[in-house]
Amino acid sequence: MKSNKMIISWSWREIWFGQLWPVMVALTLIIACVVALSTLALRVEKVMTNQGRTLLAADLVFRSANPIEDTLIEKSLQQGLTVSSQSQFQTMAFSDQKMQLVTVKSVESSYPLRGVLNLENQDKQLQHQVNSGELWLSARLFALLDTKIGDIIAIGDAELTVSGVIKDEPELVYNPFNSIPNLFIHQSDLAKTGAVQVGSRVRHRLFLNGDASALAALQENYQLQAGESWIDQNKQGRTANLIDKAKQYLSLTILMVILMAAVTLILTCLHYARNRSETVSMLKSMGASRTWLRLWLSTQVLIMFVVAFVAGSVLGFLLEFLLRVPLADILPKDLPSVGIQPFLFAIGVALCIGLPALLIPLTRLLDAPAINVIQQQSTTHYSKTSWWLLLLPFTALLVFYGSNKLVWMVLIGLLLLFLFLSVLSYGLLQMLGKLKWRAAFSLALSRINRSPKNSMMQLAALSGSLMLVALIWLIKTDLLGDWQQTLAPDAPNVFALNISPEAQQGYLQQVDKLDLPRSDAFAIIRGRVVGINGQPATDHIAYKNEDVRILKREINFTWAKQLPTYNELIAGQWTGEKTVSVEQKVANDLDITLGDKITFEVNSQTFVATVNSIRAVQWQSMKPNFVFIFSEDVVADLPATWMLSFRAEQAQSELVNQLAREYPTVSLLDFRTMGNKIQSLLRQISWSLTGLASLGVVSGILLIFTLLRLSLSERTREITLYRTLGASKKRISHTLWAEYGLLAISAGLVAAIAAELILFSLMKWGFQLPTQLHPSMWLILPLLAVLIVFLSLSSVIKRLLKPLR
Amino acid sequence: MGTSGAGKSTLMGLLAGLDQPTSGSITLLDALISEMDDEQRAKIRGESIGFVFQNFLLIPSLTALQNVTLPMVLRGNEDDASNTLKAKQLLDEVGLAGRETHLPTQLSGGEQQRVALARAFVTQPKVLFADEPTGNLDQKTAQHIIELLFKMNKEQGTTLILVTHDANLAKRCERTLIINDGQCQESR
Numbered sequence: 006m007k008s009n010k011m012i013i014s015w016s017w018r019e020i021w022f023g024q025l026w027p028v029m030v031a032l033t034l035i036i037a038c039v040v041a042l043s044t045l046a047l048r049v050e051k052v053m054t055n056q057g058r059t060l061l062a063a064d065l066v067f068r069s070a071n072p073i074e075d076t077l078i079e080k081s082l083q084q085g086l087t088v089s090s091q092s093q094f095q096t097m098a099f100s101d102q103k104m105q106l107v108t109v110k111s112v113e114s115s116y117p118l119r120g121v122l123n124l125e126n127q128d129k130q131l132q133h134q135v136n137s138g139e140l141w142l143s144a145r146l147f148a149l150l151d152t153k154i155g156d157i158i159a160i161g162d163a164e165l166t167v168s169g170v171i172k173d174e175p176e177l178v179y180n181p182f183n184s185i186p187n188l189f190i191h192q193s194d195l196a197k198t199g200a201v202q203v204g205s206r207v208r209h210r211l212f213l214n215g216d217a218s219a220l221a222a223l224q225e226n227y228q229l230q231a232g233e234s235w236i237d238q239n240k241q242g243r244t245a246n247l248i249d250k251a252k253q254y255l256s257l258t259i260l261m262v263i264l265m266a267a268v269t270l271i272l273t274c275l276h277y278a279r280n281r282s283e284t285v286s287m288l289k290s291m292g293a294s295r296t297w298l299r300l301w302l303s304t305q306v307l308i309m310f311v312v313a314f315v316a317g318s319v320l321g322f323l324l325e326f327l328l329r330v331p332l333a334d335i336l337p338k339d340l341p342s343v344g345i346q347p348f349l350f351a352i353g354v355a356l357c358i359g360l361p362a363l364l365i366p367l368t369r370l371l372d373a374p375a376i377n378v379i380q381q382q383s384t385t386h387y388s389k390t391s392w393w394l395l396l397l398p399f400t401a402l403l404v405f406y407g408s409n410k411l412v413w414m415v416l417i418g419l420l421l422l423f424l425f426l427s428v429l430s431y432g433l434l435q436m437l438g439k440l441k442w443r444a445a446f447s448l449a450l451s452r453i454n455r456s457p458k459n460s461m462m463q464l465a466a467l468s469g470s471l472m473l474v475a476l477i478w479l480i481k482t483d484l485l486g487d488w489q490q491t492l493a494p495d496a497p498n499v500f501a502l503n504i505s506p507e508a509q510q511g512y513l514q515q516v517d518k519l520d521l522p523r524s525d526a527f528a529i530i531r532g533r534v535v536g537i538n539g540q541p542a543t544d545h546i547a548y549k550n551e552d553v554r555i556l557k558r559e560i561n562f563t564w565a566k567q568l569p570t571y572n573e574l575i576a577g578q579w580t581g582e583k584t585v586s587v588e589q590k591v592a593n594d595l596d597i598t599l600g601d602k603i604t605f606e607v608n609s610q611t612f613v614a615t616v617n618s619i620r621a622v623q624w625q626s627m628k629p630n631f632v633f634i635f636s637e638d639v640v641a642d643l644p645a646t647w648m649l650s651f652r653a654e655q656a657q658s659e660l661v662n663q664l665a666r667e668y669p670t671v672s673l674l675d676f677r678t679m680g681n682k683i684q685s686l687l688r689q690i691s692w693s694l695t696g697l698a699s700l701g702v703v704s705g706i707l708l709i710f711t712l713l714r715l716s717l718s719e720r721t722r723e724i725t726l727y728r729t730l731g732a733s734k735k736r737i738s739h740t741l742w743a744e745y746g747l748l749a750i751s752a753g754l755v756a757a758i759a760a761e762l763i764l765f766s767l768m769k770w771g772f773q774l775p776t777q778l779h780p781s782m783w784l785i786l787p788l789l790a791v792l793i794v795f796l797s798l799s800s801v802i803k804r805l806l807k808p809l810r
Numbered sequence: 811m812g813t814s815g816a817g818k819s820t821l822m823g824l825l826a827g828l829d830q831p832t833s834g835s836i837t838l839l840d841a842l843i844s845e846m847d848d849e850q851r852a853k854i855r856g857e858s859i860g861f862v863f864q865n866f867l868l869i870p871s872l873t874a875l876q877n878v879t880l881p882m883v884l885r886g887n888e889d890d891a892s893n894t895l896k897a898k899q900l901l902d903e904v905g906l907a908g909r910e911t912h913l914p915t916q917l918s919g920g921e922q923q924r925v926a927l928a929r930a931f932v933t934q935p936k937v938l939f940a941d942e943p944t945g946n947l948d949q950k951t952a953q954h955i956i957e958l959l960f961k962m963n964k965e966q967g968t969t970l971i972l973v974t975h976d977a978n979l980a981k982r983c984e985r986t987l988i989i990n991d992g993q994c995q996e997s998r
Contacts, residue, residue, distance in 0.1 A: 018872065288880075291856065291884055292881070378861070
């Protein structure tokens, strides 16, 4: 027992005085980062799920073109789920004075299962469900139908009294084209309307709430028929896009910080093993058995893991708290708890990286021969049995990240780049070594070239860390830049729709006169895609894909003389006659390429157009955007209405109202409040990402600093020798400056090349954003490297140049 | 004795069971150590052999006292109090009383070698191998260490095997072997 106590106290000392502390710092950093970032990611994800479900009005929605079968409802109830059904259709609503096309949502009193429904009656009192015999209208309908609460409205064959106005409702669709106002009635009144008949276009929804497992089981056991589909919060499309990318960035940052810490871990362990081989030989000469040595080393490893885990968890917890501060306004007050999952994940990651990084060099240490105490052996045979530990991180990577494209791209990219770059920089240094230089430089070069393996490793570690630091920062900058651009402060925020061709010119002039910045006006023609290259759309393979809805719904077409400048041309050219330009995602979904012939149908009239170009469209940009843009000759003669978007500030409400009064038939969709909300959301996310990126950069720089100090302290013996041989302080320090300076500049350049290449592929294929060059990085990275080298060198050079004792 | 490269250290490594011969056999304290594996030889070293090295080889993260008790711990001798007592006595004997808690970096070369001497004798080894024990020390300190070495050796009745260049030092030993080009020969 006593000897165990001695081993433990000795292990402590080894860790603090024996250069194992950088290993522990790296381990702690890994755990802290993983805990902080994965806690944050989990929380954001849960919040997103809740918000997504609020929008859906339920945890899960079953959508069908046919009435929901009783068997499905029974099955759901058997699974312990809560259900509520809805039927939705479009019809004409008649008041005494006017009529209007409306979307009728017929719901049960239990609607909505998630989110809030606020209905306000005549006495300004709120109620949250729709009761039998009631009729609730959206605010716009009061004007369009020229009616008030208490009036009678005819919907199909039913006549209902207006109960009040819809203030808030879930299931909001963020789609400027969905301009048909809606109203709520109760399911028990649906039959009276006579709307549900054979052949009528009624869409049915079944809202479901309950256990995730029960929901999954229900989906699993149900065979979807044509026209049926499930919707959950993950299919909420464009709205989630922004947060989704932020989340991807989060996991990328976790990965990069882990990679950097892993590099430090490996190098410090190797350094430790080299330094301690003499001690192990000595212990062996004094009779230490392998069992004893194993106990000694594993006690050290155990202590390090335990301490790193405790310190890392606390640090990670604090870090997450700090990262959350700028997000306070977006996240709900009562944060969803995350349990112990992040901590388990952190232990897993630390073990996966730490075990091989520590145990492989330490096991080799066990093989240090006892004879080394009196005679250094030229060759020692080290067992390679512990190399199987390398399987650990790779298996874990396969299991957890097997399907994450971004992560694989980064990893494979890193590997290939390093192979290429190390060959390149090695060649460069060799070439430089052949040229004539001043003494300090040629000494430095010969030193670098003399131990190529060592120099290469240093170069790789240095440039690798620099590159990761650059990536963390630049991806953030590019992401934010893109968001700022798509949701620029001067982005349009009001849409004007249904402008008749006769009123179009006058309307444009009026908007210009009011000095509201506007987009071009676009014609809107409603139609469908009915065939591709002569094959009917219903036979197309994408028709059966429930995620691809483009072939199953009506689409807004437009025509143009020139493509909108804010659409990026991906392939082809805007030319000629009888042609159409297609948005790239739809082109992908439908497997459309340049030259394909697509058949369209508008008002039962079919026509064919040849694909002349593919465009990238930023749907979030609030500018008029279209999947299909035709050349003028194809559709210009078809009946159309016009639309445009313009920018109005909050203070310009009077101008917007004036427009509404002057052109009562034009529908105005005002997104000013929503736009402001998105702007502030963006600002908060930017803050959080910037905080995160700064943290990543700072820890990366600290790691580089540690690495350099380690490498310098390994040189002590050699430098002492130079001093003994009479080299002046000046000569030695010049040589060191030259050597590390060369290393820093080449590492900086290599890092810049690598970062630029990886960034390009990440942006292009990972985040699917436009790519750009970063010339300032080419200067900043080498400078940063030289600066770090300067700091670490000046922190140790005094000690290195101490005279001999 | 012997010139550099004559094979002194190789011979010592073999005699102490630190290395294995490619042919022939070695018997140490009635044990045929050339037939033993690493672990068995380590056991013999722990029980009956001590070392003093040219470059001291103290553990930098342990105090002087802990460095001295280390061989006892390696032996599995767990009586902490008696180990400490014994180590303190030895440190006292080599003139380092009061410096028990110092780390090797806080000691001079001569002091470090004195700690190493105390460490070598703490297990009361039957055979003590000393590889150029004064090679890294100035003459005055070296003289002092040698006196200590011979004194302690006499007190404890240990067989001392000393590797050295120094003819005067060699004269103080009972037998002197000169090794030259792999051939060994009794001097005088």
